[in-house]
Amino acid sequence: MVGDGPGRDASGGGSGCESVTASSYRPCSAAAHRVSALDSAIVSHPSLGLPPHNLTAGSPDAAARIRTNAPRLAARALTVSIQADPTIRDRYDEAGQRHLLHAAELLAERVALAVASGDTSPATEYAEWTTIVYRRKAIPMDDLIALCEGLRAALPSTLAPGELPAANAALDAAIAVYRWHRRLAGDARKRNRLLQLLYKGA
Numbered sequence: 001m002v003g004d005g006p007g008r009d010a011s012g013g014g015s016g017c018e019s020v021t022a023s024s025y026r027p028c029s030a031a032a033h034r035v036s037a038l039d040s041a042i043v044s045h046p047s048l049g050l051p052p053h054n055l056t057a058g059s060p061d062a063a064a065r066i067r068t069n070a071p072r073l074a075a076r077a078l079t080v081s082i083q084a085d086p087t088i089r090d091r092y093d094e095a096g097q098r099h100l101l102h103a104a105e106l107l108a109e110r111v112a113l114a115v116a117s118g119d120t121s122p123a124t125e126y127a128e129w130t131t132i133v134y135r136r137k138a139i140p141m142d143d144l145i146a147l148c149e150g151l152r153a154a155l156p157s158t159l160a161p162g163e164l165p166a167a168n169a170a171l172d173a174a175i176a177v178y179r180w181h182r183r184l185a186g187d188a189r190k191r192n193r194l195l196q197l198l199y200k201g202a
Helices: 030-036 060-068 070-084 087-091 094-117 121-136 141-157 161-182 193-201
Strands: none
Touching: 060 070, 060 094, 060 161, 070 087, 070 094, 070 141, 087 094, 094 121, 094 141, 094 161, 121 141, 121 161, 141 161
């Protein structure tokens, strides 16, 4: 049984859209449709009805500096990653390293969004979205974690000490996602051959 909705008055008359059942459908009037239509401009995800990120709730000035310096921060992040794991230089050709550089720049943009809004979800969402793409391209999650740590090392050149905790929290959120996906089958990281033999023997 369909209960009374906002389109029915107290007397049971339908002033707006009529009830929709499995056997009948009556279109709404144009006026009622205009009232009930979802304005996607005011929500971050029209399907879910989530509110947009408030880009002034956090540190918008710090976020602006991250965006302005994103290319330099990305370059520094890749350098730090290679210093921590020299095999990156051997495992990626010039095109592959450019791809990592671009990935670091996109990550910096998501960190900026998280810093501006005071919410780590932009970094979490980015990590979730990109994990599938990187797995298809056989990029290990460890390399993405290394980029995050490289960006963490680069950010003090752009942010004040008091602005770093928000950026670090965003990076921690992204790293948590990459670490979770790292443990799943199909990750491209180099496996320990001895452990693989032990698992096969078991």
